[in-house]
Amino acid sequence: xxxxxxxxxxxxxxxxxxxxxxxxxxxxxxxxxxxxxxxxxxxxxxxxxxxxxxxxxxxxxxxxxxxxxxxxxxxxxxxxxxxxxxxxxxxxxxx
Numbered sequence: 839x840x841x842x843x844x845x846x847x848x849x850x851x852x853x854x855x856x857x858x859x860x861x862x863x864x865x866x867x868x869x870x871x872x873x874x875x876x877x878x879x880x881x882x883x884x885x886x887x888x889x890x891x892x893x894x895x896x897x898x899x900x901x902x903x904x905x906x907x908x909x910x911x912x913x914x915x916x917x918x919x920x921x922x923x924x925x926x927x928x929x930x931x932x933x
Contacts, residue, residue, distance in 0.1 A: 840869040840907045840931065843899040844878070854882040854921070861885060861893040868905065875910065880919040890923040895930055905931040 845864045854860025863881040870876075884891025892908075899906045909926035913919045922928065 839867055839871065839873075839875055839910055840905055841865045841867040841879075842903075842905050843896050846893070846896045846900055848885070848893065854884070856921075858884060858889055861891065861896065863896045865906075865908075873910075875920075879910075880916075881908075881910075881922050882913065882919065883922045886924075890925055892922050892924055892928055895928060899930055904933070907931060 843863055843865050846861060847863070848861045852860055852862065860882050861884070864878055865881055866878050867875050883893055883896065885893045895906065907927070907929045908922050909928065910920040910922060911926065913921055
């Protein structure tokens with residue numbers, strides 16, 4: 839899935855789907871390779887490093903107005919929300 843990261847938020851006390859400190863982002867989907875994800879979706883990820891987070895990539899995408907290509911993992915019982923991590927495919931695109 840390729841899209842534009844619209845917002846990235848890290849809040850004190852915020853916990854993601856796995857109960858760990860997390861970063862939330864909103865992504866506007868531009869293109870899907872597999873599946874039928876459309877519109878704006880919510881992403882969750884760790885901060886980087888040992889928690890396999892992609893916070894730095896998402897913030898870089900916002901700061902430089904660049905699209906990202908990500909492999910998404912659906913969060914059960916959370917409609918339109920997905921987990922992204924560094925062990926899955928991820929790439930900051932260039933213009």
